[in-house]
Amino acid sequence: MIDMLRQPFMVHALVAALLVGAAAPAVGVFLVQRRLSLIGDGLGHVALAGVAIGVLTRQQPTITALVAAAAAAVVVEFIRVRGHTNADVALAVMFYGGIALGVVLFAKASSADGMSIEQYLFGSILTTGADQLWQFALLAVVAVGATTIFRKRLFAVANDEEWARAAGLPVVATNLALSALTAVTVVMSMRIIGLLLISALMILPNATGQLLGRSFRTTTLWAVIVGCVCGFIGVASSWQFDTPPGGTTVLAAVVVFLVASMVHTASTVARVRAARRSGHPHEHHDGCGHDAVLHDDHVDYVHDGHRHTAAGVEEHR
Amino acid sequence: MNAPVVQLRDASFGYAGAAVVSGVSFAVRPGEVVAVLGPNGSGKSTVMKGILGLNDQLSGVLELFGEPAGQLRSRSRIGYVPQRHTLSTSVRATVREIVEVGRLPLRPWWRRATDADRAAVDAALAEVGLFDLAGSDVSTLSGGQQRRVLIARALAGEPEILVMDEPTAGVDTASQQVLAEVLRRLAASGVTMIIVTHELEALRGVVSRIVEISHGQLTFDGVPAEWARFQARRIAAVSANGHHHPSDHEPHGARAPYGLGPLDSRANPVGGQHD
Numbered sequence A: 001m002i003d004m005l006r007q008p009f010m011v012h013a014l015v016a017a018l019l020v021g022a023a024a025p026a027v028g029v030f031l032v033q034r035r036l037s038l039i040g041d042g043l044g045h046v047a048l049a050g051v052a053i054g055v056l057t058r059q060q061p062t063i064t065a066l067v068a069a070a071a072a073a074v075v076v077e078f079i080r081v082r083g084h085t086n087a088d089v090a091l092a093v094m095f096y097g098g099i100a101l102g103v104v105l106f107a108k109a110s111s112a113d114g115m116s117i118e119q120y121l122f123g124s125i126l127t128t129g130a131d132q133l134w135q136f137a138l139l140a141v142v143a144v145g146a147t148t149i150f151r152k153r154l155f156a157v158a159n160d161e162e163w164a165r166a167a168g169l170p171v172v173a174t175n176l177a178l179s180a181l182t183a184v185t186v187v188m189s190m191r192i193i194g195l196l197l198i199s200a201l202m203i204l205p206n207a208t209g210q211l212l213g214r215s216f217r218t219t220t221l222w223a224v225i226v227g228c229v230c231g232f233i234g235v236a237s238s239w240q241f242d243t244p245p246g247g248t249t250v251l252a253a254v255v256v257f258l259v260a261s262m263v264h265t266a267s268t269v270a271r272v273r274a275a276r277r278s279g280h281p282h283e284h285h286d287g288c289g290h291d292a293v294l295h296d297d298h299v300d301y302v303h304d305g306h307r308h309t310a311a312g313v314e315e316h317r
Numbered sequence B: 001m002n003a004p005v006v007q008l009r010d011a012s013f014g015y016a017g018a019a020v021v022s023g024v025s026f027a028v029r030p031g032e033v034v035a036v037l038g039p040n041g042s043g044k045s046t047v048m049k050g051i052l053g054l055n056d057q058l059s060g061v062l063e064l065f066g067e068p069a070g071q072l073r074s075r076s077r078i079g080y081v082p083q084r085h086t087l088s089t090s091v092r093a094t095v096r097e098i099v100e101v102g103r104l105p106l107r108p109w110w111r112r113a114t115d116a117d118r119a120a121v122d123a124a125l126a127e128v129g130l131f132d133l134a135g136s137d138v139s140t141l142s143g144g145q146q147r148r149v150l151i152a153r154a155l156a157g158e159p160e161i162l163v164m165d166e167p168t169a170g171v172d173t174a175s176q177q178v179l180a181e182v183l184r185r186l187a188a189s190g191v192t193m194i195i196v197t198h199e200l201e202a203l204r205g206v207v208s209r210i211v212e213i214s215h216g217q218l219t220f221d222g223v224p225a226e227w228a229r230f231q232a233r234r235i236a237a238v239s240a241n242g243h244h245h246p247s248d249h250e251p252h253g254a255r256a257p258y259g260l261g262p263l264d265s266r267a268n269p270v271g272g273q274h275d
Helices: A008-033 A039-056 A061-082 A087-113 A117-121 A130-149 A151-159 A161-166 A171-189 A198-212 A216-241 A245-277 B044-052 B095-101 B115-127 B143-156 B173-188 B224-241
Strands: A291-295 A298-303 A306-309 B006-015 B018-028 B033-037 B056-064 B078-081 B161-165 B192-196 B209-214 B217-222
Touching (some): A008 A039, A008 A198, A039 A117, A039 A171, A039 A198, A061 A130, A061 A171, A130 A171, A151 B095, A161 A171, A171 A198, B018 B044, B018 B217, B033 B044, B044 B078, B095 B143, B115 B173, B173 B192
Antiparallel strands (some): B209 B217
């Protein structure tokens, strides 16, 4: 395992995997919140067309892919705002049109350049040069930086758009910023995880984070940690067992999620049993059947002649 | 007399150029608690969303804080408490995290939360009786508790008027009592409120004035005592004519119209007729 770090290309790969592992869940949590989990997948389809155009016209594929994905992201947002009845059909046309165009253009380009479409569809982290790594590092800093700085605003708009509009928050700008960040994340990840797999790394670590954290802040933090760990596993396993890093990273994310959900279920069952044994199984809330009394800064529940707070404090303050 | 917080003069609101309500005039003065009544589809929510700037104002005048609505710089001076549970619960979020959002419109994006922000969030949580649940995941709370989270979010922005859409709808009686208690507490501390509601009975003793919107028009504006007399006259007229259209005036069918009697007991601080 230590040998791995003596190889410069493996160190590059590891850095790249950790960057994607942090950035993808950090952006993805807002997609989960807005129930747009699969948008990253569609943008990846369109990005392939961008890559093919770049290869064909001998431009930087990263740049052309970024333009294509960002344009698609803005169109998605526009279709969503318009509330068109056939929105999902419109998205399907765009996404499948994108990947089909990519496949056709690639076939024309690869004969000349020896570029393979698989490198972009499934990632090829080990053939990523230092110059491209710098591009990806820059994009990762943009993605993680922006989601950190704008975390509360992105959260507010994704949580309750109507309220955000009434309160005067810049809803359209915030949503467009999230679209742009999604495009950035898809493009930086295409050589590392692959365009067909990147959406998984935006969503799965967040599914795990939801099980491990108790607040939005801690769930996001957990998701980023899980993303980085899975990225590391992907690269290390490619060195150790000669597996494709992109696929291994996503498989690791799936396994981590399954283990976390089993542990979560087991601990929930244990907690319910413990509560039943304690003889006080009831957690009070408004309408739980006990009289509720608004008292100072909390609500008390009258219960067998004594009062409880919802937090379960026996003694009345 | 105090300048009105909200002033509507012959105002029409609607969507995509089509008016849903038209020719509505009324004013809300500081300290008033105005209930906006009306059957489903009457346009009462449209009026409320018009005041909030969430739909199109097609004609007439809407003044907020004495200025034309379009010139309002800081929309957070109006605290909005949405009706349905608009909170997305697709990800975990604590009560405090939701309420903190109420402070965001008050500061530029580059500034972090200050002690004043945290103190305002604490105060808002205490006001609605959720201080001890600040760390709970909102999706684990009851419907009534979630409504109180939404009220706290609005209060955190320290608004000059609260606009609430059906705050007591769809929650059980015990929760309604707690919510009414919270609203009473706010009214007693002089908070101006517009409450769109079906359930006037749940707001007994809180409301100082009643406005009724029906079929896209303003059909009543007065104090609760006048409302009771108005309803009695309406029923008498309907029985005398032998025509009875329950759906016109009684959204709940057989139910007594908007709870007579108990509201009469409260003295109205503002006085009778309004423009």
